[in-house]
Amino acid sequence: MHAAISEIKKGRHRPGDTLVVKGWVRTRRDSKSGLSFINLYDGSCFDSLQVVAPEHLGNYRAEVTRLTTGCALVVRGQLVASVGQQQALELLAEEVTVVGWVDDPESYPMSPKRHSIEYLREHAHLRPRTNVIGSVARIRNCISQAIHRFFDQQGFLWVASPIITASDCEGAGQMFRVSTLDLQELPRDEQGRVDFGQDFFGKETFLTVSGQLNAEAYACALSKVYTFGPTFRAENSNTSRHLAEFWMVEPEVAFSDLDDSAQLAEALLKAICRAVLAERVDDLRFLSGYVGEDLLARLDQLAGMDFVHINYTEAVAILAQAPREFEFPVYWGADLSSEHERYLTEEHFKSPVVVKNYPKDIKSFYMKVNDDGTTVAAMDVLAPGIGEIIGGSQREHRLEVLDARMAELGMKPEEYEWYRQLRRYGTVPHAGFGLGLERMVAYVTGLGNVRDAIPFPRTPRNASF
Amino acid sequence: MHAAISEIKKGRHRPGDTLVVKGWVRTRRDSKSGLSFINLYDGSCFDSLQVVAPEHLGNYRAEVTRLTTGCALVVRGQLVASVGQQQALELLAEEVTVVGWVDDPESYPMSPKRHSIEYLREHAHLRPRTNVIGSVARIRNCISQAIHRFFDQQGFLWVASPIITASDCEGAGQMFRVSTLDLQELPRDEQGRVDFGQDFFGKETFLTVSGQLNAEAYACALSKVYTFGPTFRAENSNTSRHLAEFWMVEPEVAFSDLDDSAQLAEALLKAICRAVLAERVDDLRFLSGYVGEDLLARLDQLAGMDFVHINYTEAVAILAQAPREFEFPVYWGADLSSEHERYLTEEHFKSPVVVKNYPKDIKSFYMKVNDDGTTVAAMDVLAPGIGEIIGGSQREHRLEVLDARMAELGMKPEEYEWYRQLRRYGTVPHAGFGLGLERMVAYVTGLGNVRDAIPFPRTPRNASF
Numbered sequence: 046m047h048a049a050i051s052e053i054k055k056g057r058h059r060p061g062d063t064l065v066v067k068g069w070v071r072t073r074r075d076s077k078s079g080l081s082f083i084n085l086y087d088g089s090c091f092d093s094l095q096v097v098a099p100e101h102l103g104n105y106r107a108e109v110t111r112l113t114t115g116c117a118l119v120v121r122g123q124l125v126a127s128v129g130q131q132q133a134l135e136l137l138a139e140e141v142t143v144v145g146w147v148d149d150p151e152s153y154p155m156s157p158k159r160h161s162i163e164y165l166r167e168h169a170h171l172r173p174r175t176n177v178i179g180s181v182a183r184i185r186n187c188i189s190q191a192i193h194r195f196f197d198q199q200g201f202l203w204v205a206s207p208i209i210t211a212s213d214c215e216g217a218g219q220m221f222r223v224s225t226l227d228l229q230e231l232p233r234d235e236q237g238r239v240d241f242g243q244d245f246f247g248k249e250t251f252l253t254v255s256g257q258l259n260a261e262a263y264a265c266a267l268s269k270v271y272t273f274g275p276t277f278r279a280e281n282s283n284t285s286r287h288l289a290e291f292w293m294v295e296p297e298v299a300f301s302d303l304d305d306s307a308q309l310a311e312a313l314l315k316a317i318c319r320a321v322l323a324e325r326v327d328d329l330r331f332l333s334g335y336v337g338e339d340l341l342a343r344l345d346q347l348a349g350m351d352f353v354h355i356n357y358t359e360a361v362a363i364l365a366q367a368p369r370e371f372e373f374p375v376y377w378g379a380d381l382s383s384e385h386e387r388y389l390t391e392e393h394f395k396s397p398v399v400v401k402n403y404p405k406d407i408k409s410f411y412m413k414v415n416d417d418g419t420t421v422a423a424m425d426v427l428a429p430g431i432g433e434i435i436g437g438s439q440r441e442h443r444l445e446v447l448d449a450r451m452a453e454l455g456m457k458p459e460e461y462e463w464y465r466q467l468r469r470y471g472t473v474p475h476a477g478f479g480l481g482l483e484r485m486v487a488y489v490t491g492l493g494n495v496r497d498a499i500p501f502p503r504t505p506r507n508a509s510f
Numbered sequence: 511m512h513a514a515i516s517e518i519k520k521g522r523h524r525p526g527d528t529l530v531v532k533g534w535v536r537t538r539r540d541s542k543s544g545l546s547f548i549n550l551y552d553g554s555c556f557d558s559l560q561v562v563a564p565e566h567l568g569n570y571r572a573e574v575t576r577l578t579t580g581c582a583l584v585v586r587g588q589l590v591a592s593v594g595q596q597q598a599l600e601l602l603a604e605e606v607t608v609v610g611w612v613d614d615p616e617s618y619p620m621s622p623k624r625h626s627i628e629y630l631r632e633h634a635h636l637r638p639r640t641n642v643i644g645s646v647a648r649i650r651n652c653i654s655q656a657i658h659r660f661f662d663q664q665g666f667l668w669v670a671s672p673i674i675t676a677s678d679c680e681g682a683g684q685m686f687r688v689s690t691l692d693l694q695e696l697p698r699d700e701q702g703r704v705d706f707g708q709d710f711f712g713k714e715t716f717l718t719v720s721g722q723l724n725a726e727a728y729a730c731a732l733s734k735v736y737t738f739g740p741t742f743r744a745e746n747s748n749t750s751r752h753l754a755e756f757w758m759v760e761p762e763v764a765f766s767d768l769d770d771s772a773q774l775a776e777a778l779l780k781a782i783c784r785a786v787l788a789e790r791v792d793d794l795r796f797l798s799g800y801v802g803e804d805l806l807a808r809l810d811q812l813a814g815m816d817f818v819h820i821n822y823t824e825a826v827a828i829l830a831q832a833p834r835e836f837e838f839p840v841y842w843g844a845d846l847s848s849e850h851e852r853y854l855t856e857e858h859f860k861s862p863v864v865v866k867n868y869p870k871d872i873k874s875f876y877m878k879v880n881d882d883g884t885t886v887a888a889m890d891v892l893a894p895g896i897g898e899i900i901g902g903s904q905r906e907h908r909l910e911v912l913d914a915r916m917a918e919l920g921m922k923p924e925e926y927e928w929y930r931q932l933r934r935y936g937t938v939p940h941a942g943f944g945l946g947l948e949r950m951v952a953y954v955t956g957l958g959n960v961r962d963a964i965p966f967p968r969t970p971r972n973a974s975f
Contacts, residue, residue, distance in 0.1 A: 047765075049665055049733075067765040068733070069936050088732025089665055117936040119765065144765070145907070145937035153935055170724075170928040171935070173731035182732055186667040193658050200514055200554055202651040207966040208673070208717075208740045209686070209755050211973045221674070221688045221710070223717065225744045228704045231693060239693045245686070245744055245754065246973035252673075252688065259635075259966055259975065266638035267553030267647055268514075268533070274740065275673045279690045279710055289710065290674050300512075300532040300584065300609070442610070463635040463975055470618055470636070471534050471580040472610035501672040501724055508676045508711035510724065510928055 051089035053124065053134060062124045066094060066136060067144075069174065070116045072157060073109075081109050085118060085136075088179060091327035095127060095135040096120050108143050114157045115174065117145035162497060169501050169510050177335055180328035181497060184321060185486045191320030192273065192294055192480075195313055201269040201296060206256025208275065211248050212460065220251035221279045221289075252277035255479065256295050258411070258464055261440060264297035264475050265467045271296040281505050285494040286432075288483060290503040297477035303413075303422040303439040306476040307399045310426050310435045311352045313480065314397070318348035321489055328490075336491035344489065347428065352397040357420065360385075360400050363393055380407045381425070386432040397428045410450050411464075412438040413474075424478070431488040437478020444468035516554035518589065518599060527589045531559060531601060532609075534639065535581045537622060538574075546574050550583060550601075553644060556792035560592060560600040561585050573608050579622045580639065582610035627962060634966050634975050642800055645793035646962060649786060650951045656785030657738065657759055657945075660778055666734040666761060671721025673740065676713050677925065684744045685716035686754075717742035720944065721760050723876070723929055726905060729762035729940050730932045736761040746970050750959040751897075753948060755968040762942035768878075768887040768904040771941040772864045775891050775900045776817045778945065779862070783813035786954055793955075801956035809954065812893065817862045822885065825850075825865050828858055845872045846890070848897050855894040862893045875915050876929075877903040878939075889943070896953040902943020909933035 048057075048064040058064060068087030075081045079100035086093040096118075098109045112118070122138040129135070147153050155171045165172040172178040196203065209223050225245040226232065232240040241249040256272035263270040272295045280287060296309060321329065322344050333340045355363075364375040364385050373382045381389075381400065389398050402420040405412075412421035426435035441447045447468060451458055458465060486498035496502040501510045513522075513529040523529060533552030540546045544565035551558040561583075563574045577583070587603040594600070612618050620639045630637040637643040661668065674688050690710040691697065697705040706714040721737035728735045737760045745752060761774060786794065787809050798805045820828075829840040829850050838847045846854075846865065854863050867885045870877075877886035891900035906912045912933060916923055923930060951963035961967040966975045 051665065067938075069731075088667070088734075115936040117765075117938040144939070145933075145935075147936055148934040154931075155935070170727040170931065171731070173728050179732060182667055182669065182728065186662075186669075189668050190658060190662045193655060197651075197655045200516065202553070202647055203654050204647065204651075205740070205757055205964055205966075207755065207968060207973070207975070209742075209968050209973055212975075221690060222693075223686050223688060225686060226693075228687075228691075228693075228696060231696075245746075245970060246968070247971040248973065250973045262635040262975070263638050263647065263965060266534075266636070267644060269553075275670070277674075281710075290672065292670055300582075466619075466635065468610075469613040470610075470620070471582040471612055473532075473582040474609070500669055500728060503672060503674050503711070505710060506712040508672075508674055508713065508715045510672070510677075510727070 049089040050087045050094045054092050058124055060124050060126050065121045067119050070112050073112045095132055096138050098138045098141055113147050113150035115147040180332050181490050183328050184325050187321050187324050188317050191317050195316045196271050201271050204263045204270045206259040206272045208253050209250050210253045211250050219279045221277050223250045260297040264299045268299045288495050292482040294480040299473045299475045301476045306437050307424055310478050315348045318344040332490050338491050340491050352399050353394045354399045356401050357403045378404050383432050386427045390427045390429040400425050410454050411440050413441045435478050435480050439476040442472045442474050514554040515552045515559045519557050523589055525589055525591050530586045532584050535577050538577045556796055560597055561603050563603045563606055578612050578615035580612040645797050646955050648793050649790050652786050652789050653782050656782050660781045661736045666736050669728045669735045671724040671737045673718050674715050675718045676715050686742050686744045688715045725762040729764045733764045753960050757947040759945045764938045764940045766941045771902050772889055775943050780813045783809040797955050803956050805956045817864050818859045819864045821866050822868045843869050851892045851897040855892045865890050875919050876905050878906045879911055900943050900945050904941040907937045907939050
């Protein structure tokens with residue numbers, strides 16, 4: 046019977062059981078008494094299983110003693126209590142079948158020595174074989190499943206927002222063009238401009254930067270929805286916080302306001318932390334050692350602490366009185382920069398902070414204008430050690446106010462006719478936010494760089510694999 | 511206390527409870543005795559809630575009697591046993607707040623009359639407000655959640671495969687280009703060709719047609735993974751089965767062969783059917799009436815029946831002996847067309863059929879070559895009433911055979927170096943398949959057209975909304 050190593054580690058099998066395990070060699074050690082100890086890993090959990098291969102196996106000399114890191118094995122044997130200190134149970138091999146050898150072990154890119162995280166990025170196809178990226182993969186999965194469960198249990202419907210779009214949610218460039226036009230022979234109109242009427246969709250199209258506008262259409266019909274899919278920014282940013290392609294979770298709730306959204310965001314973040322603490326202690330322990338920080342304590346704290354809620358105006362006042370210099374000046378009307386966010390969460394409040402009601406002029410057209418006429422019902426959720434993790438807002442549901450905002454910003458209402466219709470027909474206050482999955486994974490794993498939080502990162506000048 | 515209508519319908523609240531419900535008017539009927547009956551819908555389930563608004567409400571004349579389909583309401587009232595036959599409970603309103611009116615009800619595109627499904631497609635932003643597309647949205651969510659649960663419970667890790675890619679999984683064009691180059695002033699090299707070195711990623715990039723190759727890298731490290739994300743085909747097909755942008759689920763399992771994959775596919779399809787039967791009877795009942803077919807019986811049958819497994823060669827023999835003419839000729843070496851698939855599932859076997867081991871020459875480079883040298887370990891899962899719903903294969907894990915296949919097809923091994931390395935280092939037999947989510951949704955809902963199975967369909971000349 047094939048057993049996942051996670052099942053063995055969880056005690057689902059007993060000493061005496063005959064099992065088959067399948068996986069890859071982490072390490073091999075030969076004892077003088079004629080035994081080999083093989084650590085076999087199958088990805089189902091952080092730990093590997095100790096396989097004891099006695100020399101009387103038919104292929105002991107010819108194969109077992111030649112095994113190197115990365116070789117693929119199928120092992121049949123009996124589960125026995127281990128004499129070693131490292132583990133409770135080990136597998137006494139009755140048959141070791143080598144399924145795949147490692148060609149030229151000396152040059153195997155994932156040799157057992159510790160590799161730099163940058164080196165691993167250059168081998169994104171092999172790096173899931175390492176402890177660190179294996180842990181990231183399991184934690185990313187755990188977080189993603191927790192997000193789907195969280196929303197499903199609360200009656201949200203997962204909605205697919207379109208990836209290819211002709212509209213620009215943020216009203217600000219930096220989008221990737223999607224086209225099937227032959228670049229060598231671009232069709233042109235009479236004025237010599239590219240004729241997108243001949244493109245696949247009959248018009249100019251791009252990769253989405255957010256599913257929000259589409260999610261609003263569904264929330265204004267079905268009350269509670271969320272998107273969970275890839276989004277794109279063609280931004281030439283080489284930072285630890287930016288990817289050209291990243292996954293975003295965007296809940297949208299009808300009949301709800303900014304405070305409801307802030308509460309939902311807090312509940313979601315706590316649910317994620319609790320899920321990882323409940324399911325991935327093995328990986329968190331390893332990663333804590335790897336990054337030199339107690340990740341379990343950090344998640345415990347986030348899961349247990351009430352977030353501070355303040356207005357942008359208060360945040361600016363706090364920053365203006367801060368007993369330190371900032372690189373970027375603080376004044377009412379300026380966006381908060383990373384250093385400001387860190388000061389608020391890590392030094393002043395020592396807590397996650399929800400900053401609400403930002404100046405209208407630094408925020409998007411679709412955000413609800415507050416009664417003061419100068420701020421909008423926007424929020425950012427800032428967490429210690431990471432900064433902005435969630436951004437959201439109540440949406441402007443009053444058609445006349447929306448139209449005025451669009452006019453102010455020089456936008457063409459006819460390009461947003463369908464979005465305007467949501468306000469013409471049974472409009473309701475609604476609100477939502479976006480959580481960047483990779484930022485969350487980078488935070489939970491302690492790795493801090495979104496390039497390590499997604500299997501195959503896309504960044505400027507990099508679309509390898 | 512705000513209550514979702516689904517909670518009321520499930521009996522979570524009792525007569526006498528004071529509740530707040532929030533939603534949109536489906537219909538309003540005024541009785542001569544000075545009452546209005548409002549059917550209020552909030553998307554949480556198929557049914558709406560009957561709200562009884564008595565004339566002594568302050569805004570009864572001014573507002574309640576003016577309500578039309580689509581108006582947004584917040585209603586506070588007491589849950590009472592209904593005297594009507596249609597429902598057990600209704601809400602006796604104490605306060606009706608009109609949150610959003612419908613501007614010019616006569617021209618409201620979602621007026622209560624029955625609209626054609628084609629008309630609804632042209633109003634994709636409003637169509638989730640209809641019974642039919644609301645049901646589709648809930649069933650699509652139910653299927654998606656069931657897929658995640660199915661894999662999570664079996665220890666699969668959800669893996670994000672990249673959307674933007676420089677490689678072409680199927681080895682066959684029809685991809686969308688992704689670029690930030692300025693089309694008015696394309697950079698060119700000395701030969702006059704477009705210089706993709708100056709593009710965002712420093713090379714030519716496209717939208718993925720499948721996450722499989724990337725999923726293989728993760729399966730060959732972590733054993734059991736799946737992708738669930740959007741994929742793209744720039745195919746000029748205007749059929750009920752094709753979208754330019756569609757969501758695909760692609761499990762990939764190390765140490766597994768074609769038969770394991772066929773069993774996994776069967777188990778997945780059955781789990782999906784069972785989940786929809788368990789959770790969405792309301793929507794299935796409505797849709798059964800809408801499409802004129804007993805969808806519950808169809809799903810019951812699929813969930814309960816053992817799939818027939820046959821080889822391609824047997825399938826061809828059966829088709830050759832079929833007592834009827836086919837439009838496309840049947841001979842060994844030809845791909846099966848839709849009429850052939852329907853004959854096998856609907857007439858010959860009257861069962862879902864897994865067809866295995868197709869001729870090598872009609873299948874992709876990465877499929878495992880069988881010992882006969884002429885077929886590959888590929889499979890299609892065909893279902894009555896829909897045809898191909900899943901396609902999969904065991905992957906070629908032997909480097910020398912893979913290289914020979916690539917040479918045969920004129921592919922450049924250096925472009926697949928990372929994929930080849932998976933075979934150089936600890937290679938293992940592995941297999942997987944792809945399930946098109948929209949085809950599954952179109953099948954389960956009985957609608958039969960993938961354009962109605964995704965919120966905002968992208969097809970040739972259509973990227974609206």
